[in-house]
Amino acid sequence: MSNNIPRRLGNYWLDELLGSGYSGSIFRAYNVYTGDCVALKVQDVNHECPTNRYEEYIYPLLQGAEGMPTLWASGVQGKWHYLVISLLGASLENIYRKSGKRAMDLRSVCSIAIQITRLQTMHNREVLHRDIQLGNCVVGRPPNETTIYMIDFGFSKRYIDPYSRRHIPDSKVKREFLGNYWFTSVGVHCKGKVPSRRDDLEAAALMFIHLLTPGGLPWTRNGVPKTEEQHRRIKCAKEAARPEDLCRGMPSEFEEFLRYCRRLKFSDQPDYERWIDEFRELARENGFTDIDKFIWPPPPLQLRSLDPPRPAVTPSEMENVLHDLAKLKLNNRPILAERTNNCPPQLDKPPQGFEKKTEVIDLSGDASGGSTEPGPPKKMILRTPVRVKKATRLEKLRLSVLDATNNVMLSSVIAEFSIFLKETGSKTLTREGFAFLDALYKQLADPSVFAQPMRTRSSVEEASGGSQPAHVKLGVVARLRREVATAQSNRMLAKLVADFGVVTNKSSTRTITKDGFAFLDGLAARLKMLQ
Numbered sequence: 020m021s022n023n024i025p026r027r028l029g030n031y032w033l034d035e036l037l038g039s040g041y042s043g044s045i046f047r048a049y050n051v052y053t054g055d056c057v058a059l060k061v062q063d064v065n066h067e068c069p070t071n072r073y074e075e076y077i078y079p080l081l082q083g084a085e086g087m088p089t090l091w092a093s094g095v096q097g098k099w100h101y102l103v104i105s106l107l108g109a110s111l112e113n114i115y116r117k118s119g120k121r122a123m124d125l126r127s128v129c130s131i132a133i134q135i136t137r138l139q140t141m142h143n144r145e146v147l148h149r150d151i152q153l154g155n156c157v158v159g160r161p162p163n164e165t166t167i168y169m170i171d172f173g174f175s176k177r178y179i180d181p182y183s184r185r186h187i188p189d190s191k192v193k194r195e196f197l198g199n200y201w202f203t204s205v206g207v208h209c210k211g212k213v214p215s216r217r218d219d220l221e222a223a224a225l226m227f228i229h230l231l232t233p234g235g236l237p238w239t240r241n242g243v244p245k246t247e248e249q250h251r252r253i254k255c256a257k258e259a260a261r262p263e264d265l266c267r268g269m270p271s272e273f274e275e276f277l278r279y280c281r282r283l284k285f286s287d288q289p290d291y292e293r294w295i296d297e298f299r300e301l302a303r304e305n306g307f308t309d310i311d312k313f314i315w316p317p318p319p320l321q322l323r324s325l326d327p328p329r330p331a332v333t334p335s336e337m338e339n340v341l342h343d344l345a346k347l348k349l350n351n352r353p354i355l356a357e358r359t360n361n362c363p364p365q366l367d368k369p370p371q372g373f374e375k376k377t378e379v380i381d382l383s384g385d386a387s388g389g390s391t392e393p394g395p396p397k398k399m400i401l402r403t404p405v406r407v408k409k410a411t412r413l414e415k416l417r418l419s420v421l422d423a424t425n426n427v428m429l430s431s432v433i434a435e436f437s438i439f440l441k442e443t444g445s446k447t448l449t450r451e452g453f454a455f456l457d458a459l460y461k462q463l464a465d466p467s468v469f470a471q472p473m474r475t476r477s478s479v480e481e482a483s484g485g486s487q488p489a490h491v492k493l494g495v496v497a498r499l500r501r502e503v504a505t506a507q508s509n510r511m512l513a514k515l516v517a518d519f520g521v522v523t524n525k526s527s528t529r530t531i532t533k534d535g536f537a538f539l540d541g542l543a544a545r546l547k548m549l550q
């Protein structure tokens with residue numbers, strides 16, 4: 020047995036060495052009485068970093084929760100401190116390495132991301148992990164092989180003081196770095212900040228991005244640093260890397276998640292549910308099923324049609340359709356841009372067209388739901404926050420823009436869009452947000468025109484043409500905000516919307532600033548005037 024570790028510790032026979040780290044070794048072991056197979060983590064009691072002692076304190080706080088190993092026993096025998104925990108399977112690090120692939124598939128990463136509920140569990144139990152990395156996420160053994168478990172609580176800490184019930188204090192004093200080179204957050208690793216919940220989440224975000232990047236995150240490619248100078252270079256590279264560069268070519272959720280983590284304040288409670296919803300929705304959009312399970316190797320993608328099968332059209336039916344189309348008087352279609360301001364708005368009567376289709380936007384995510392009572396937009400109900408996927412809501416708002424038949428309806432949808440973005444806490448304009456602006460531009464300029472999409476996942480780069488300094492965006496948006504108040508026609512407003520979309524897309528953060536929101540609110544107000 021290595022390092023003279025005895026063959027038996029407590030009631031356990033030590034068997035195969037499963038792994039060893041900086042602070043000790045892990046063995047497969049058997050209970051001498053029951054034969055139960057467990058993992059036994061052993062450490063010299065005089066080790067300079069007595070992590071087994073810390074783990075022994077943390078484990079009881081996490082017992083019984085999904086994805087947390089059970090602590091069966093612990094003790095000291097001679098100079099050995101041992102912990103007996105559930106025997107688990109391979110770590111994500113091993114799985115990723117063994118796959119021989121340069122990047123992990125999106126399905127697997129989504130399913131790992133959804134299991135960030137592990138962090139939620141730990142945080143709810145007042146514990147920070149503080150060493151999130153691939154080696155510390157392991158899969159269970161059959162029948163739990165699709166569950167990811169967190170291990171290694173040697174750096175963990177309670178962030179709520181058990182006596183005062185207060186969050187641990189922040190500090191301006193730079194601390195020694197604690198964590199790992201690859202995934203520890205920029206704040207903790209590069210700036211010496213005190214770790215809190217946000218840093219566990221940022222480490223998870225970096226882990227997801229690492230898995231999706233061929234060859235991994237840029238600063239991981241030269242291996243573990245051997246000198247202080249190499250470590251310094253890693254920190255510089257990590258600090259300098261912008262989320263949009265790290266996440267190029269990935270679904271926007273990952274970039275947004277990283278930005279979100281970095282925007283959290285020291286003692287903020289992260290919105291775990293929101294991100295679990297986002298990753299679940301991303302999986303759904305990509306046709307991945309059973310996403311709560313981490314299935315390795317990933318199952319082949321079941322190609323399925325998202326739309327119900329269309330009935331076949333016979334040649335004679337097609338001929339009838341073409342005849343009907345030919346009879347259509349397309350120039351009767353109301354074009355918003357050419358509306359005149361003949362009738363003053365009558366606010367006590369619903370505006371024309373409003374009674375036909377109610378535009379109370381269903382915010383519950385249930386397409387069939389929503390109020391059926393007609394009414395002018397001033398009665399629009401400001402909803403209580405309901406958890407619905409951001410993309411889904413934005414898509415509904417986009418469709419409402421396309422359905423709008425007058426300026427009042429458009430105005431209320433824009434107001435809704437602005438309120439929604441302010442409320443979600445993520446002011447980054449995503450693909451769906453740009454699609455909303457595209458639809459708005461099209462409606463204002465001329466509903467019959469085809470609008471070149473401002474931003475799609477695949478055309479990000481061509482469309483944006485590189486980012487521009489923040490002050491350029493601020494200047495342009497401030498001008499747009501002023502001009503929107505005096506625009507004389509829908510066509511002029513359309514031009515302002517296009518400028519707004521382009522300048523936002525070109526900015527590195529793609530966020531909507533205070534002036535941006537003032538522009539949107541001004542646009543909603545101006546549309547009512549131009550009715």
Ligand SMILES: Nc1ncnc2c1ncn2[C@@H]1O[C@H](COP(=O)(O)OP(=O)(O)OP(=O)(O)O)[C@@H](O)[C@H]1O
Pocket residue numbers: 037038039040041042043044045058070088104105106107108109110154155157170171173
């Ligand atoms: N319960 C377990 N069941 C099976 N294998 C395990 C278990 N716990 C740990 N291992 C294996 O042992 C490795 C090291 O475990 P762990 O991270 O807990 O030890 P450590 O000494 O704290 O390591 P480090 O120096 O990386 O912090 C893990 O990556 C994993 O492969």
